[in-house]
Amino acid sequence: MLLLFKPWRTLQELKGEATSWREAFESEEFSPELLMIVKNMNIENECKDARDAHASLVREQRAKPHMF
Numbered sequence: 001m002l003l004l005f006k007p008w009r010t011l012q013e014l015k016g017e018a019t020s021w022r023e024a025f026e027s028e029e030f031s032p033e034l035l036m037i038v039k040n041m042n043i044e045n046e047c048k049d050a051r052d053a054h055a056s057l058v059r060e061q062r063a064k065p066h067m068f
Helices: 021-027 032-063
Strands: none
Touching: none
């Protein structure tokens, strides 16, 4: 998310040498608007994961022979 929402030209501007990516992200203060965008991006990914899991389950069920 830092790559998308924090202005930078070099990786050192995103995080220091001794700082982890998590620490750099957590220390950054994002506007409420950007936080909402990040939340929506997470929701979109969760929906895609659920869609893919459901599609996989449907394919798996269709591949099984039907027994009456």
